[in-house]
Amino acid sequence: MRLSDQTFKVLYIKINDLSSEQKIEFDEQRMIEKEIGWNVNGKAKMKNPDILFGIVPYKGQWYFGTYQENESVWLHHMKKPQEYSTAISTRLARAVVNIAVPDPSGVRVIDPCCGIGTVLVEALSMGIDIVGSDRNPLVVKGSRENITYFNYDGIVKVKDIAEEEGHYDVAIIDMPYNLYSKVTQEEQFTIIKHAKRIADRVVILTIEDMDEMILSTGFTIVDRCVANKGKKALFSRQVIVCE
Structure with missing residues (x-):
């Protein structure tokens, strides 16, 4: 040369x-x-x-x-105009999207408990066909603001998962909890049950052990890992892949 x-x-x-x-x-x-x-x-x-x-x-x-280095787009997403301290990290959100959608070609995805849109922002930045919804109007407003802030074009609706009528290849669900989204075990079971109805494959993030609940809906757990927040792992989320 x-x-x-x-x-x-x-x-x-x-x-x-x-x-x-x-x-x-x-x-x-x-x-x-x-x-x-x-x-x-x-x-x-x-x-x-x-x-x-x-x-x-x-x-x-x-x-x-x-050789052209990949631009770490997700690093820019760490500075969102709307954020909750209990929301999943941008790094974890991007990892979960990669786990849920290893090949985005022709894949339709939904985040039916989208919160402030951390997963939506990462998926949209990767060119994935994803829509979001949440039953909480306040977090939907924050999610829309975050998506617009990064100049992405995404649909986020105020809707309970029980009202979802479409069918998707994959659903990504960060199970609601904390003072913003109080849910009972019955409501958690309802979320998983409707996730099975609307999607062929579901990736669930949870801070609680809910294997029994997941299996009782007819899902099979095909893979899993644990993501720790903080050096002392005081706060952990399970990432569970279900089919």
């Missing part, structure tokens, strides 16, 4: 979820970068090069090309 007067750098791109057999150790990564670099006719520059090249192995093949 011949470059004119541009400086360059070659960067080995690490993929975190490779199997142990596929992983390449640090020293070998640096050797690969040097090997590629020697074949580029130009001036290498380790800091702020004009061109950043990436090299990465993926599914048995090597890929090389101009």
